[in-house]
Amino acid sequence: MKVKTMYCCEFCNTTPFDSMEEAQKHEASHFKLTREQYIKWGKLKSVASDLGSYLSMSNNSENRKNFDDAIEELCAFEAENNLSNLGMAKIPSYFGFM
Numbered sequence: 001m002k003v004k005t006m007y008c009c010e011f012c013n014t015t016p017f018d019s020m021e022e023a024q025k026h027e028a029s030h031f032k033l034t035r036e037q038y039i040k041w042g043k044l045k046s047v048a049s050d051l052g053s054y055l056s057m058s059n060n061s062e063n064r065k066n067f068d069d070a071i072e073e074l075c076a077f078e079a080e081n082n083l084s085n086l087g088m089a090k091i092p093s094y095f096g097f098m
């Protein structure tokens with residue numbers, strides 16, 4: 001038996017994609033981003049989220065600085081790519097682990 005993996009867009013109900021790359025390109029198009037920009041955005045969000053969790057567990061100056069730096073980098077990326085008005089747009093968490 002063969003197992004075939006299909007990928008679907010998180011934001012619309014388009015035809016499933018045969019590869020993650022195709023699905024990522026499609027999802028990126030919802031935000032007028034390239035696939036690379038979309039992946040970078042996901043990583044920035046994931047890092048900020050993780051550092052926020054660390055900060056909630058251990059509130060010290062190093063964790064506060066790391067969290068502030070991550071938020072600053074995320075906000076700069078979103079402003080540069082006209083994503084600031086999207087609020088907390090949900091993107092798949094698996095981008096943080098690529």
Ligand SMILES: [Zn+2]
Pocket residue numbers: 009010011012013014026027030
């Ligand atoms: Zn879509």
